[in-house]
Amino acid sequence: MIQRNPHEPEFHQAVHEVLGSLEPVLERYPQYRKAGILERIVEPERQIIFRVPWVDDSGQVRVNRGFRVQFNSAIGPYKGGLRFHPSVNLGIIKFLGFEQTFKNALTGLPIGGGKGGSDFDPKGKSEGEVMRFCQSFMTELYRHIGADVDVPAGDTGVGGREIGYLYGQYKRITQSYSGVLTGKGLNWGGSLVRTEATGYGLGYFVSEMIQARGRSFQGAKVVISGSGNVAIYATQKVQQLGGTVIALSDSDGYIHDPEGIKLETVKRLKEVERKRIREYALAHPAAVYTEGCSGIWTLPCDIALPCATQNEISEESAKTLIRNGCWAVAEGANMPSTPGAVQQFLAHGVLFGPAKAANAGGVATSALEMSQNSLRYSWSFEEVDAKLKAIMTGIYRDASRAAQEYGSPGNLVSGSNIAGFLKVARAMYEQGVV
Structure with a gap:
């Protein structure tokens, strides 16, 4: 895995952390090893890299690099944020997409894992520059996403402003009004509680x-x-x-x-x-x-x-x-x-809650936004908040139960890895070698 993905330390770190927890699972389910689940689960289904040209306020043409890694769709459409930050590169996006796959599985909702972004830095840019960059970024990304294919959201550097510009360009190009992005404004398909x-x-x-x-x-x-x-x-x-x-x-x-x-x-x-x-x-x-x-x-x-x-x-x-x-x-x-x-x-x-469990609330509420978009209906703040609390409570209990069952009681790192892996691995196994 390291030889095929050199110079990607964050991705290596994330993979080692998950795979290091799985020995007791593979002893119980040797068919997963035979079916090549480990080899397949660390390889993204699709990696998209593209240039993003845009014009700054002085009229100078700038070029950034855009990414979308569609990591795993075994349990649902790809779901994961877009990060705009100078540190973004393919290895960072792969690490985030890999983590997202298991985080999304832990929510219990039907969403796969993906991640994307650009090395563009919105900090210090004018409103016009951010808008022009987002429009250029979506001009390429739109062909790879869809409400039942891949549903991006925000992440570092991508808030409500950026989601608005991205969605406006998607709608302009496709002439469709669909739940293709989450984190949208409340007046046009967003969900209460998503910000929080x-x-x-x-x-x-x-x-x-x-x-x-x-x-x-x-x-x-x-x-x-x-x-x-x-x-x-x-x-x-x-x-x-x-x-x-x-x-x-x-x-x-x-x-x-x-x-x-x-x-x-x-x-x-x-x-x-x-x-x-x-x-x-x-x-x-x-x-x-x-x-x-x-x-x-x-x-x-x-x-x-x-x-x-x-x-x-x-x-x-x-x-x-x-x-x-x-x-x-x-x-x-x-x-x-x-x-x-x-x-x-x-x-x-020290009581320790790993990221894929502890910070899953954002993507959980994004999935609830997807549900509301499909229904053409909005839940109240209290309804969404109650669902979020139930999901996070369930994640803790599932991770704690898995840690106990597989020989590492109290270790939520192992428990989260195992609980997330089992859901994705079962779906991959049942769907055959794809």
């Missing part, structure tokens, strides 16, 4: 995970990395559940507010003014801003929720968190803990 879903879902998952050990958010000090959509709504849910969020970050540095993060300020800075997190300290003198985002993990806390990017918690950072009394960690971002960090958490009895 990943952060809320993380809160629901962690609440279930810690309740199983007789704990709760009440009175807990929580550190959350990031200050985008996931971090903002994870903060909101933690606060609703009784916890105190004392820190947030962005790629430049982090703020520490021992009195508790004032969420209305963060929302204003990030969702309205699109400013850096350092500005928070100007509004709240009790808060301290520190350059360097990795330092956030030196703050003593009870619960850590990494919601920024992959591999942001190193083994050393994990050791520091443990020394400072952290007793629970759950991943709001995709693979934010290195393998060494995960080993430290598990070895020291």
Whole structure:
């Protein structure tokens, strides 16, 4: 696998992490090995790479690279976000699509795994530049997606604004009004709770995970990395559940507010003014801003929720968190803990919720948006929120049950990998060699 996919360390890391959990499954189901399930499940069904030419405000032609990796459709149409960020390359998209396959399976909903994006950076671009880029991107992507084929959503760098421009171009080209994207505006097919879903879902998952050990958010000090959509709504849910969020970050540095993060300020800075997190300290003198985002993990806390990017918690950072009394960690971002960090958490009895389970709320609510689009009907906020909570509770229980059944009780990393793999593998086996 490594020889066929050189220079893709994130993809290698994700594959090793999943396959390392599956030995007891393959002992029980040797037919999966014979049918080449492992060889097939690590190979994307389709990888699409394309150029994205666009014109900036000065009239200069720019060219970015676009990707869509349609990883696995065994249990439903491909489903996964689009990421616009300079770090995007094929290996990153493959790692995300591989993880997405099992995450989507864990939701219990009929959706396969995919991921896409571009090395375009929307940060610092004008509205017109973002619109022209999105229109160019969709001019190629439209031919590869569809409501029953592949349904992209947002991810890092792709929010409601970008989804709107992408959907407008898709509609213009195809002359069809279908649920081909999720994360749409509420006035044109979007779902209530979608904005809050990943952060809320993380809160629901962690609440279930810690309740199983007789704990709760009440009175807990929580550190959350990031200050985008996931971090903002994870903060909101933690606060609703009784916890105190004392820190947030962005790629430049982090703020520490021992009195508790004032969420209305963060929302204003990030969702309205699109400013850096350092500005928070100007509004709240009790808060301290520190350059360097990795330092956030030196703050003593009870619960850590990494919601920024992959591999942001190193083994050393994990050791520091443990020394400072952290007793629970759950991943709001995709693979934010290195393998060494995960080993430290598990070895020291820290409750650990892996990304494919803990941050599945976003894609779960995207699938609920797909259902509403198919029905030409909208559920209330309360209805969608209740469904999201039930899905996240079910994910925790399925992962915990699988860990127990296959010999690693309490290990939600193994449990999530096994529960997700079993659903995808059974479908692949029953559908033959395709």
